[in-house]
Amino acid sequence: MIGNEFWDLTPLLEKKPPRVKGHIRCPICGSNRMWFKHALPFKRGDNQYRVDVALKCDSCAFVPVFGVHVSEEFYRKVTEAVGNRITYKETGHTLIGGGKSD
Numbered sequence: 792m793i794g795n796e797f798w799d800l801t802p803l804l805e806k807k808p809p810r811v812k813g814h815i816r817c818p819i820c821g822s823n824r825m826w827f828k829h830a831l832p833f834k835r836g837d838n839q840y841r842v843d844v845a846l847k848c849d850s851c852a853f854v855p856v857f858g859v860h861v862s863e864e865f866y867r868k869v870t871e872a873v874g875n876r877i878t879y880k881e882t883g884h885t886l887i888g889g890g891k892s893d
């Protein structure tokens with residue numbers, strides 16, 4: 792279940808952006824201001840489940856996507872709560888990691 796060490800996706804169940812466990816920084820320009828862009832829960836063909844979590848850099852517009860592994864139970868819960876896509880429009884424009892200097 793890779794990605795779970797780094798991401799807490801449970802806020803998605805309340806239509807809030809996922810929470811990063813630790814610090815995040817743009818690998819291109821070094822900015823620590825990364826916005827939540829969208830999350831896409833999906834089922835792979837082999838009965839595995841993922842949530843793609845996309846961010847966007849405040850400075851250079853780079854968009855990294857994390858493919859976070861989730862359980863079938865979490866997939867069912869999150870798709871019941873938010874459907875197959877949740878975007879910054881639904882969660883409010885939210886900085887991931889708070890944009891604090893570190």
Ligand SMILES: [Zn+2]
Nearest residue numbers: 817820848851
């Ligand atoms: Zn950047």
